[in-house]
Amino acid sequence: MKQAGKQALSDNTPRPASNENYLLISAFSAAEKSPLVAVSKRISECGCNLAEARVSTLGNELSVLALAQGAWDAIAKLENALARLDRDGELRLTHFRTSAKQQQSNLLPYVVEVVAADKPGVLFQLAEFFAQQNISIEQLHSTRYRAMQTGADMFSAQITIGIPNTTHIAALRDDFLEFCDGLNLDAIMDPMKF
Template identity: 60%
Template sequence: MKSTPHARSGSDNQLLIHALTSAAHSPLTALTRRIADAGCSLAESRVATIGNEVSIMLLANGAWDALAKLETALNKLARDENLRLAHYRTTPREPNSHLLPYMVEIISADRPGIVARIVEFFSQQGISVEQLHSTRYLAMQTGAEMFQAQFTIGIPADVHIAALRDDFLELCDGLNLDAIMDPVKF
């Protein structure tokens, strides 16, 4: 049988799983075991401890019936372990070769609205934020409250990089942020 562009293969069947719970009771082992036991594979994963909580995002691949088995196992796990668990079916992300991956890092004295202003800038430029990690900390030397953020962004290939970098660094100078913007090198 000939495959059509809209035909779904086994690897096109995906289940996105998001669990939130106390970091002391991380369900990572239980979740990955359920994925394997259902006959699915783990395509992507993100685990982050934020405050006293852990956030786990997993993307499972498998045949539609294996995903149905996994959904049943996840519903039981959520009930038995009293987890905040959400899951739903999704489709693979289409490759987007016209987006250039860049890393942006910002460090400054902590104050409200920094992330909102940077995300707004990228949005206005038609640039997607692919990943974001931010944290607050106390400077070792002075004890000042500091802020750090790392963004991975997708810049459309037709955007003039030097002009974008100039505009971004001008924004950061105006907000008194120390920033860099470099291509992702991997």
């Protein structure tokens, strides 16, 4: 028993600062009962801050991704509050502890927009292209819709990517546009404007 205690004390894993504890929360509910109110209320009541949030309607469901930040005991209190909220059954919840995103100054933010006739696998092919180039997808929003004039099923995606600063941008853009031409995708890749 003492050995385990000594081993834990000699562990070189740094503990987070007192308010640098994070809980990633995913909540879903029917669109008319927004989980944002319930989740953000619990975060506030437990003494945590809402560091980041994303809200999206997918099908008939409203989804919320929230990143709560706070002291260790406040995060533990929030975990218990979320467990009670999950048991109530109005929301579908998952949560787990995480850490802050590490700043990567070597990545250049670019925005990619793609429009094409809808067909299976388009998003997979786009994700695979960027993965093969060691380019991270930071944010993505894709949708399927019907074209007003023709009624054709269409696919649209807006993607924020992080390109390593060692990448030759002109060559990457040429490769990407050639890739899109091969799939009959209309696409642009531009630096993100702040």
